[in-house]
Amino acid sequence: MKHALVFQSDFGLSDGAVSAMYGVALKVAPDLKIYDLTHDIPPYNVWEASYRLVQTLGYWPEGTVFVSVVDPGVGSSRRSVVVRTRTGHLVVTPDNGSLTHVHALYGIVAVRLLDETKNRLAGSELSYTFHGRDVYAYTGARLAAGDLDFDAVGEALPLESLVQLPMVPAQKDGDIVSGTIDALDVRFGSLWSNIPYKLFEDLHIPYGGRVEVSIRNDTREVYRNTMVYARSFAEVNVGEPLVYVNSLLHMAVAINQGSFSRAYNIGTGLSWKITIRRAPKIVYE
Structure with missing residues (x-):
């Protein structure tokens, strides 16, 4: 055969x-x-x-x-x-x-x-x-x-x-999950992390909830913002960032109809670290 x-x-x-x-x-x-x-x-x-x-x-x-x-x-x-x-x-x-x-x-x-x-x-x-x-x-x-x-x-x-490249496993510490940006969705510029959905799930954040995302290159923070945790790109406005579960069932970050990697000049590899947590509540006095 x-x-x-x-x-x-x-x-x-x-x-x-x-x-x-x-x-x-x-x-x-x-x-x-x-x-x-x-x-x-x-x-x-x-x-x-x-x-x-x-x-x-x-x-x-x-x-x-x-x-x-x-x-x-x-x-x-x-x-x-x-x-x-x-x-x-x-x-x-x-x-x-x-x-x-x-x-x-x-x-x-x-x-x-x-x-x-x-x-x-x-x-x-x-x-x-x-x-x-x-x-x-x-x-x-x-x-x-x-x-x-x-x-x-x-x-x-x-x-x-077998020769193995170094990998840093994703981890959960309290109410924060962290990992590395392993690859880009090349054509569309989304960031694909090594954080599995099962680890993120432990944060108990529902679809439509807001999360805070921080991205660092070695020790330098290059991005921090809050965004929606969504099922798909269509659940946010054009140009709006989102966190979603990618096709490998890992957490990813994107801009609806835009390139996240180009917008913020973000690359891949062990030096690129990402953390996700439930967005803190803002109290107005």
Whole structure:
């Protein structure tokens, strides 16, 4: 049985790199179904690659093979791996941290070292800079086509040997929940935090209630304001900020029909911290 093959990279679509990966996969099995997750990961941004994988993987059928190529260490001693997730998906990728979020949210149950001397496109042995085509797309296609078993990829590796990017878990302290801004809803500029809804729920704030949001970059506060906790953007006026539950069931901040990230020049990563609490009552005398 053949499975879907899904590509992700930082290659963009302005040249032939992605097309070459398609070509290699279709040479392995002309009837493979190949899809794109995204090829617009910012160059070399392993954190973004890790997040976009976890944003998407769980919605694909069991058995789907993902090939994720954001590989600033290509040609170095960094390892290549294939992993099986608890959800039954396979991911082919460099071992550079791009599996961090998948491991944390879905769980990885088995890891195989991808032997690049055996699992590569014939005739590509002298190429050291395009493993996305020569190793990852080729191996991913063989896995998806059923021509290669997971256990035959290479030797088994311990889970704890996988490279993991540092993460700061969200937490609740009294009437405040806090976390980091992990990613942007790129096209619309919303801020996606790592604060799960279940943690926010403990604040017992109803829809339509007001919350206070503070955003800091390291030690500098760059934003503080009160806003509505809403089900959707339509529940606030155009141009008004809101807190909502995003598609990954984490807390997010947005401007209705505007870009929050551009409006306040806010980025992502561990240095960007966010806190949410019930808005304090204002007493007028």
